[in-house]
Amino acid sequence: MECCGRRQVLAASGVVASAVFVSGCGSSEDTATEESGDPEDGTATPGDDAGVSSSESDPIASVADVPVGGGLVVQAEQVVITQPSEGEFKAFSAVCPHQGCLVTDVRDGEIVCPCHGSRFTVDTGDVVGGPAPRGLEERQVTVTGDAIAVA
Numbered sequence: 001m002e003c004c005g006r007r008q009v010l011a012a013s014g015v016v017a018s019a020v021f022v023s024g025c026g027s028s029e030d031t032a033t034e035e036s037g038d039p040e041d042g043t044a045t046p047g048d049d050a051g052v053s054s055s056e057s058d059p060i061a062s063v064a065d066v067p068v069g070g071g072l073v074v075q076a077e078q079v080v081i082t083q084p085s086e087g088e089f090k091a092f093s094a095v096c097p098h099q100g101c102l103v104t105d106v107r108d109g110e111i112v113c114p115c116h117g118s119r120f121t122v123d124t125g126d127v128v129g130g131p132a133p134r135g136l137e138e139r140q141v142t143v144t145g146d147a148i149a150v151a
């Protein structure tokens with residue numbers, strides 16, 4: 001069976017690795033990078049004009065990054081990706097509906113907000129504790145091979 005060609009898997013892995021690298025470097029320093037390219041060399045690439053996040057369907061994580069029964073907070077995208085059971089992926093906004101803090105952790109099957117202790121389930125995003133008046137907003141998640149994208 002030819003589900004996922006080697007080239008596709010490698011390409012997806014590269015994109016995910018790039019996304020993880022970018023998110024890991026973008027939080028504390030705002031230095032110019034080589035990503036902006038050289039506008040004076042006259043080799044602008046079509047489709048490269050967005051400059052800002054065009055990440056609606058770009059992979060932001062890898063399946064291996066999301067533990068079964070737990071999850072992964074992708075702070076750069078303000079999203080939490082969870083895997084309530086093996087092979088089942090969910091995504092939620094990481095913005096806490098209480099006062100807007102970003103959730104930072106997923107532990108013991110719950111997504112945790114550090115500000116006032118609200119907790120949410122990994123399978124529905126519903127509130128299980130704390131002052132949040134409602135659950136986390138669900139986001140659309142797409143898994144392609146090993147790559148996870150969230151719209």
Ligand code: FES
Pocket residue numbers: 096097098099100101113114115116117118130131132
């Ligand atoms: Fe999350 Fe208050 S902002 S519990």
